[in-house]
Amino acid sequence: MGSVKVGIVGAGFVGAAAANALVLRGIPTEIVLVDVDEARASSEAADIAHVTTFAAPVRVTSGSTVDLSGSSVVVMTAGSAQTPGQSRLDLVSRNAQIADSVVPEVFRHAPDALLLIATNPVDVMTSIAERHARVAGVPAGRVFGTGTMLDTARFRQIVAAMIGVDVTHVHAYVVGEHGDSEVLVWSSLDVAGRPLSEFASAMGGSFSVEDRSRVEDEVVHAAERIIQGKGATYYGVAAVIARAVEVILRDRRSILTVSATDAAYGCALSLPRLVSGSGIVRDLGVSMDAEERTRLERSAAVLREHIGSL
Helix, strand or coil, rough: CCCCEEEEECCCCHHHHHEEEEEEECCCCEEECCCCHHHHHHHHHHHHHCCCCCCCCEEEEEEEEHCCCCCCCEEECCCCCCCCCCCHHHHHHHHHHHHHHHHHHHHHHHHCCCCECCCCCCCHHHHHHHHHHHCCCCCCCEEEHHHHHCHHHHHHHHHHHHHCHHHEEEEEEECCCCCCEEEEEEEEECCCCHHHHHHHHHHHCCHHHHHHHHHHHHHHHHHHHHHHHCCCCCHHHHHHHHHHHCCCCCCCHHHHHHHECCCCCCCCEECCCCEEECCEEEEEECCCCCHHHHHHHHHHHHHHHHHCCC
């Protein structure tokens, strides 16, 4: 792989942590941080550049949207952060204004880049970015959000810890909104190819209704609890961004629960999708039971309402 540039718009906690994660994993050869607070972007770039001595030789700089030119991927993290007591959807109005000003500039200066949205509420911001993409003539599938990638990771990690197995053996998805109405798809969850209850029994244990409720609570309210304790979440989503960028730049053809508009639901929401170097290749969907499908419809309705309000 030759020279590969990644642009990150937003040098706050999430943007800086994502840049650092990309450096530690040695994914791009160049990163440019862009922020309205130029001093913050410059300082974060300088700090992260020092990491390259101990990691990969990535060139880390700061600049303006003009400097996004030549980027293979642009990540948008710019926006107001969720605060204690707020839901992600409470951020709609303010961050929609930011997206309306930033996204056209990204397409203007980096028309060939894939745009990855990480700003919350990510599904609504993805819908806004897709609208600007259509105006700019950017093909569908080249703009998508981080969606429920982090929720899916939390789901798998918590279940794996509860039954005592490596998380790589747990296959499960969270779909719908990245937020309170998200749906944990239990009906198609498997551990090493076996249903959860069957695998738990083989391990000499069980998985009860109470265990399931505990997992649901921990996954759905994870961000809320982290924000209450430390004011913001950023390491988890930074890892998600690094993973998504790696999938794109290395053409991994991975199945990720990213957010994009689905015609059947009339809004951007997360479903398992095949992602490659060209963006979203195919919507794959997931097997769900009737209750889960009903919950997903409700989640989509919540998102349509907020998108419609804009």
